[in-house]
Amino acid sequence: MRKTAIILVSLIALVAACNKKPVQQQEAPDIYEPSELALLMRKMEFENQLLRKQILEGADSFTFPSAYKNLTSSKPTTPGTVNQTFKEHSAAYALVMEQLQSGDSSMTYRFNKGVDACIDCHHSFCGGPIPRIEKLRITSSENQN
Numbered sequence: 001m002r003k004t005a006i007i008l009v010s011l012i013a014l015v016a017a018c019n020k021k022p023v024q025q026q027e028a029p030d031i032y033e034p035s036e037l038a039l040l041m042r043k044m045e046f047e048n049q050l051l052r053k054q055i056l057e058g059a060d061s062f063t064f065p066s067a068y069k070n071l072t073s074s075k076p077t078t079p080g081t082v083n084q085t086f087k088e089h090s091a092a093y094a095l096v097m098e099q100l101q102s103g104d105s106s107m108t109y110r111f112n113k114g115v116d117a118c119i120d121c122h123h124s125f126c127g128g129p130i131p132r133i134e135k136l137r138i139t140s141s142e143n144q145n
């Protein structure tokens, strides 16, 4: 009899413990905290949106946002993202940015090459934002500055 009671009590405790979990999850609202790297990406996206606007408004020179220089020192959402391949991609990206800063080709061409460079790394690391990044591209109907 006693044994059954003990089993019963522990069963109830177990069920109660299991039931607690979803309640706790509901209590703690699921607020997505962006990582340092994600915030840096948003900054790069924003600064490129401004740059895009300047080009469309006829600017005669431009400077790519320099935030990319911190890519490897920013904490990513998923630990391990900043691996050797990521480091190679960011070095390649930084080089492309510097090369595109000036040159004989049109600003639209150089800006769009920069967009390609964003997407290049995203093919390897984080495909989700690619459609969002594509929106930066200046189409031929928009400008040939």
Ligand code: HEC
Residues within 6 Å of the ligand: 034, 035, 036, 037, 038, 039, 041, 042, 044, 045, 048, 071, 075, 076, 077, 078, 081, 086, 089, 090, 093, 114, 115, 117, 118, 119, 121, 122, 125, 126, 129, 132, 133
């Ligand atoms: C060297 C690789 C690399 C390059 C270059 C790169 N990205 Fe990213 N990007 C990432 C990774 C990895 C993440 C995921 C970051 C995380 O979740 O911590 C990311 C995330 C993002 C996000 C989503 C941020 C969010 O809200 O969670 C956007 C938008 C983005 N990148 C835009 C860009 C743009 C625009 C460029 C070019 C100006 C660019 N990225 C260049 C690797 C790169």
